[in-house]
Amino acid sequence: MTTAESLILQLRQAGVRITPQRSAICRLLSETNTHPSASMIWEELRAQYPSLSLMTVYNTLNALAELGAVSVLGHVGDDTVHYDAHTEPHVNLACIACHQIVDFPSAYSAKCSAEIRSASGFNIIGARVVYYGICPECQKHQNNQPQDEKKGNNP
Numbered sequence: 001m002t003t004a005e006s007l008i009l010q011l012r013q014a015g016v017r018i019t020p021q022r023s024a025i026c027r028l029l030s031e032t033n034t035h036p037s038a039s040m041i042w043e044e045l046r047a048q049y050p051s052l053s054l055m056t057v058y059n060t061l062n063a064l065a066e067l068g069a070v071s072v073l074g075h076v077g078d079d080t081v082h083y084d085a086h087t088e089p090h091v092n093l094a095c096i097a098c099h100q101i102v103d104f105p106s107a108y109s110a111k112c113s114a115e116i117r118s119a120s121g122f123n124i125i126g127a128r129v130v131y132y133g134i135c136p137e138c139q140k141h142q143n144n145q146p147q148d149e150k151k152g153n154n155p
Contacts, residue, residue, distance in 0.1 A: 002069065002085040004030040010069045011060070021045070021052045025060045035073055035082040035092070035101035068125040076101060076132065089113040089127040095135035097142075102135070 007026035012018055024045050028036070036044070038057045046052050061083055064070040073082040076094035082101055084092070089109040093102045106129075113127045134142070 002030050002087065006030075007064060007069050007085065010067045011063060014063060014067055016060075016063050019056075021049045021056055022060050024049060024052075025057060026064075029064075029070060029083065029085040032085075033103065035084050037080040037082050039080070071128050073101060073128065073130065076130075084128075087125070089124075090129075092128065092130045093135070094130055094132050095138055096132055097134050097138035100135055101130075104131075 004023070004027040007030060008018055008023055011022065011026070016022070025041055028041055028044060034040075038054060038061055041061075042052065042054045042057045045057075061070065064085075065072050065083070068087065069085070071084040071087055073084055073092060073094075075081060076099045077096040078099040080099075084101075084103075086103055089112070091104040091106045091109050093104050094100070095102075109127055109129055112129075113124050116122065117124045
């Protein structure tokens, strides 16, 4: 798993000035098992760092993404870009109902990366496989709805 220290080191080596706010962003990214958006990170940290701007969050995330230190997952039906500091090959499961993204360890993704590296000569720095669907909690909720609501026939 990626540590805050490794993210901070990569930023420092790229010439990015390390501020307490940037350190906090790196710490949050490394410690969360969610896949936050820039606005989620800003909301989480702004009480502790009132001077933190949303632009600083975006700039830090963009720098980390350019370095290959975080993956940009895009949106999952919520028009919001999500980020993942877990860059080792794995599968992401994205719920299109609640927009939750879950890491799913899979031997498949590691084998696929090794095969692609071997066949192409690419130095693979990360891999992303995203499966979209409905999570078990949302399925339960959908199964408990009256038939009219399921069909979209709300009065």
